[in-house]
Amino acid sequence: MASISPTIAETPAQEVDWTARLRLILSYAILFLLAFTFLYPFLLTVTTSLKTLPEINENPVALIPETWTLEGYLAMQNLNVGRWMFNSAFVALAITVGNVLFASMAGYALARIPFPGGNLLFLTILGTMMIPGIVLLIPMFIILKQVNFIDTYMGLIFPKVTTAFGVFLMKQFFESIPKDLEEAARIDGANRLQMFFRVILPIARPALIALIIFTFQGAWNDFMFPLIVISVRQELYTLPLGLAVLRGGLGESLQWNAILAGSLVTTLPMAVIFIFFQRYFLEGISYTGLKG
Amino acid sequence: MTRKWYKLLAFFLVLTMALVACGGQEEEPPAGADGEQDVPTEAPPVEEEPEAEEEPPAEEEPPAEEEEPAEGTGAELQLMGWSSSEAENTRLQAVIDDFNAANGNIQVNLNLVPDYDTRLQTSLAGGAPPDVFYIDSFRLPDLVDAGAVEPAEGRIEDPDDFYESLRDAFTYNGTFYCPPKDFSTLGLQYNTDMFDAAGLEYPNEDWTWDDLRSAAEQLTNEEEGVYGMVLSADFARWIAFLYQAGGEVANEDFTEMTINSPEAQEAMDFYVNMVLDGFAAQPADLDSGWAGEAFGRERAAMSMEGNWIVPALADGFPDVNYGVTQLPAGPAGEATMAFTVCYGVPADIPDERKEAAFEVVNYLTGAEGMKAWTDLGLAMPTRQSLRDQWLEQFPDLQPFLDGAEHARAWQFVTGFQDVLDTVNNGLQQAFAGTMTSEQVLEQAQEVGTEVLNR
Structure with a gap:
C-alpha cells in the first residue's frame, strides 16, 4: 500500500506488507491445493466420461483425454433416461412434499399438544429408526404386493411419505420455540391450525429447509427401495435404478466411460440445485447443527 | 406471502396424491421378479463380461397375474x-x-x-x-x-x-x-509379444505345471513390475489346480470333506509358491481390478480366465496380442472349471x-x-x-x-459360500506369507466339515 504517514517509518510498514502478502500467497496456495485435491475426483469423472475405454484402462487417472469421445454418453441412448429422470424428480418431489407436511404436523403435535401415550408414541417412532432398512426389504415387498403397489408410482412414494427422522427433527425444533409466541397468538384469537400455519411454521423455516434437503437428496439417490418396488415395468425405474443397468451383471470388466457418464447425469440435477440454493442449504445445515 | 406458500404446498401435495392415485389404478400388479439366493458369489461371470446396459423390452405390457392368463388360453x-x-x-x-x-x-x-x-x-x-x-x-x-x-x-x-x-x-x-x-x-491366455521378446515357445495343450512355472519365471521382470502370470486369491481359480493334482473338495456324496489331502497340498503349494517365489502376482499388486485387466495392461504375461476375457480385451485393450490354450496338465492330468x-x-x-x-x-x-x-x-x-x-x-x-x-x-452344496470365503481369505493370507498353505487347507477342511454337518 502507499505510505500515508511519512514520519512513522516507511520501512516497517513495508516489512509488514511483505509478510502479510507472503502469508496471503501461502494460504492461497494451500487453499488452491486443497480445492484441487477435492475437485480432482469430480473433474476426473467429467473427463473420464469423455475418454475411450482403452485410454481409461491405460491411464485411469490422467485428467485430459487424448481422444475425446461421446461413447460413454452414446451407451445411454438405448436407455429411457429422460423418463427415468422424470420419475426420479416426480417421486423425490412428492416424497419431499409429503415429509414436509406430515413430519411437521406430527412433530408439532408431539411437541405441543399433550395427549395420553404421546411420549410412548414418540419413543416408538424413534425406535423404528433403530431398525436397519435392509431388514425391512422383504416384509416391505410382501406388504406392497398385497396392496398392489408393486410396479406403481404409489409404491415408490407412499411408504416414504413420512419418516421417523423427519418427525424427530421437527419435534425437537418446535420444542425450542418459546411458548409465549403461541400464547400471544391465542390471545389474538388464533386457533390451533392458524397458530401452526401462520406462527410456528414460518419460524421453523431453517428446520424445514434441512428436512427438505435431506429428504429430497435421500429420495433422489435411493437405490434399494425402488429396486424392490419396481419389478417389471422398466419405464417406472428411477435414475439410480436405471443407470445401475450400465454396470452390467457381474462386473468383471466395466464400461467406465458409460458408468461415469451415467453418474454425471444422475448427479448433475442435484449439483445444479445445490448451487442455486447454496445459501439456504448452508442455513439449513447450520440450524440442524445448532439443534443437534 | 408465507401463507400463500403453504397453501401452494398443500395444494401441490393434494395434486400429487391425486395423480399418484390415478396412476396406481391404471397399473396391473405384475407377476413379480423372483428370488432367493443368498450370498453373492465371486465366481466369474458365467456369461461374459458385463459391460453395458440392457435394453429395455420395448413396450411393457402389464404382466398378467399368475392365476389369470392374459388373453384366453395365452x-x-x-x-x-x-x-x-x-x-x-x-x-x-x-x-x-x-x-x-x-x-x-x-x-x-x-x-x-x-x-x-x-x-x-x-x-x-x-x-x-x-x-x-x-x-x-x-x-x-x-x-x-x-x-x-x-x-x-x-x-x-x-x-x-x-x-x-x-x-x-x-x-x-x-x-x-x-x-x-x-x-x-477357464483357459490359459498368453501375451504373444512378451513370449516372443523372451524367446519362449508359446504355451500349448501339452504343457504341464513345470512348463508353466519355468515360463513364468523367465517372463518375470520384477524391476519393471512385470510378472509371468497373474493369479487371484480365488477358490474359483485354484480349484482347477486341485483337480489337476487329483484332489477333491469332498467325497462323492458330499458327506465328508477331503480338501486337506496330499493332492490338495501339492496344488496349494504350487499355486501359492508361484506368488511367493515372485513369478506371479495378484491383480491388485499389478494395479488392476481383476486378472484380465492386469493381462491387458501387459503387467502379466499369462492369465487363467474364462472366455469373458475375450470381449473385455477387445473393448478395453484392443492392441494386446495374445493367444489362448488350455490350462496346463497337473500330476493327475487335465482339468478346468465350467x-x-x-x-x-x-x-x-x-x-x-x-x-x-x-x-x-x-x-x-x-x-x-x-x-x-x-x-x-x-x-x-x-x-x-x-x-x-x-x-x-x-x-x-x-x-x-x-x-x-x-x-x-462349479457346484457344491448348500452353504458352501462359507468354504469359498475361507479359501479365498486363506489364499490371500498365504500370498502375503501370513498363513502357510497347510493352515489354509486345515481351515477349509474344518469350515467345510461344519457346513456339511449343518
Whole structure:
C-alpha cells in the first residue's frame, strides 16, 4: 500500500506488507491445493466420461483425454433416461412434499399438544429408526404386493411419505420455540391450525429447509427401495435404478466411460440445485447443527 | 406471502396424491421378479463380461397375474435375468422376439434387472417369482434346498446332448433341475509379444505345471513390475489346480470333506509358491481390478480366465496380442472349471404356467434357440450337437469350448459360500506369507466339515 504517514517509518510498514502478502500467497496456495485435491475426483469423472475405454484402462487417472469421445454418453441412448429422470424428480418431489407436511404436523403435535401415550408414541417412532432398512426389504415387498403397489408410482412414494427422522427433527425444533409466541397468538384469537400455519411454521423455516434437503437428496439417490418396488415395468425405474443397468451383471470388466457418464447425469440435477440454493442449504445445515 | 406458500404446498401435495392415485389404478400388479439366493458369489461371470446396459423390452405390457392368463388360453411369462453386455442383451431379446412371433399363446417378457440377487431373493420370498429365471450353478443347491426350483427332469428335450460337465452343474442330489443357457471355461491366455521378446515357445495343450512355472519365471521382470502370470486369491481359480493334482473338495456324496489331502497340498503349494517365489502376482499388486485387466495392461504375461476375457480385451485393450490354450496338465492330468448359468422354473407357480415356462426354456436351450443365441460368439453353446458348426464360426475360441470335455462343475452344496470365503481369505493370507498353505487347507477342511454337518 502507499505510505500515508511519512514520519512513522516507511520501512516497517513495508516489512509488514511483505509478510502479510507472503502469508496471503501461502494460504492461497494451500487453499488452491486443497480445492484441487477435492475437485480432482469430480473433474476426473467429467473427463473420464469423455475418454475411450482403452485410454481409461491405460491411464485411469490422467485428467485430459487424448481422444475425446461421446461413447460413454452414446451407451445411454438405448436407455429411457429422460423418463427415468422424470420419475426420479416426480417421486423425490412428492416424497419431499409429503415429509414436509406430515413430519411437521406430527412433530408439532408431539411437541405441543399433550395427549395420553404421546411420549410412548414418540419413543416408538424413534425406535423404528433403530431398525436397519435392509431388514425391512422383504416384509416391505410382501406388504406392497398385497396392496398392489408393486410396479406403481404409489409404491415408490407412499411408504416414504413420512419418516421417523423427519418427525424427530421437527419435534425437537418446535420444542425450542418459546411458548409465549403461541400464547400471544391465542390471545389474538388464533386457533390451533392458524397458530401452526401462520406462527410456528414460518419460524421453523431453517428446520424445514434441512428436512427438505435431506429428504429430497435421500429420495433422489435411493437405490434399494425402488429396486424392490419396481419389478417389471422398466419405464417406472428411477435414475439410480436405471443407470445401475450400465454396470452390467457381474462386473468383471466395466464400461467406465458409460458408468461415469451415467453418474454425471444422475448427479448433475442435484449439483445444479445445490448451487442455486447454496445459501439456504448452508442455513439449513447450520440450524440442524445448532439443534443437534 | 408465507401463507400463500403453504397453501401452494398443500395444494401441490393434494395434486400429487391425486395423480399418484390415478396412476396406481391404471397399473396391473405384475407377476413379480423372483428370488432367493443368498450370498453373492465371486465366481466369474458365467456369461461374459458385463459391460453395458440392457435394453429395455420395448413396450411393457402389464404382466398378467399368475392365476389369470392374459388373453384366453395365452400366457404371459416373465423371464428375469441380469444384464450383461449390450450386444448380448440385444441378442437375447431378439431370440425371445422370435419365440414370441412363433407362439401366439405364450408371450415372454424379458426383464433384465440390476442387483439381481437382491431382486430374486425378494420376489421368491415375497411369493411372486418370475416364470423363468437365471440360476448360477454355484447357487443352485441353495435355491433347491429352499424349495424354489422345479426339477426339469423329463421335461427337457434331449438332455444327453448337453455336455456332461454342464448337466452335472445343474444336477443336485441326483435330480436334473435346469438346462444350461451357456457356459464358460477357464483357459490359459498368453501375451504373444512378451513370449516372443523372451524367446519362449508359446504355451500349448501339452504343457504341464513345470512348463508353466519355468515360463513364468523367465517372463518375470520384477524391476519393471512385470510378472509371468497373474493369479487371484480365488477358490474359483485354484480349484482347477486341485483337480489337476487329483484332489477333491469332498467325497462323492458330499458327506465328508477331503480338501486337506496330499493332492490338495501339492496344488496349494504350487499355486501359492508361484506368488511367493515372485513369478506371479495378484491383480491388485499389478494395479488392476481383476486378472484380465492386469493381462491387458501387459503387467502379466499369462492369465487363467474364462472366455469373458475375450470381449473385455477387445473393448478395453484392443492392441494386446495374445493367444489362448488350455490350462496346463497337473500330476493327475487335465482339468478346468465350467461356469454356467441355467434357465430355472420356480416350484410354486401353477402347473399350466410351469408347462408354458418349460416350453420357453426348451426353445431357448433347444437347437434353434441355442444357435441363435450363441451365434454372437460371446456365449458358448451347451449342446454338443452345435459344437462343430460353432467352431467353424469362432475357431479362436476352440480352447475354451474344448475345455468342456474335461471341465468340472462349479457346484457344491448348500452353504458352501462359507468354504469359498475361507479359501479365498486363506489364499490371500498365504500370498502375503501370513498363513502357510497347510493352515489354509486345515481351515477349509474344518469350515467345510461344519457346513456339511449343518
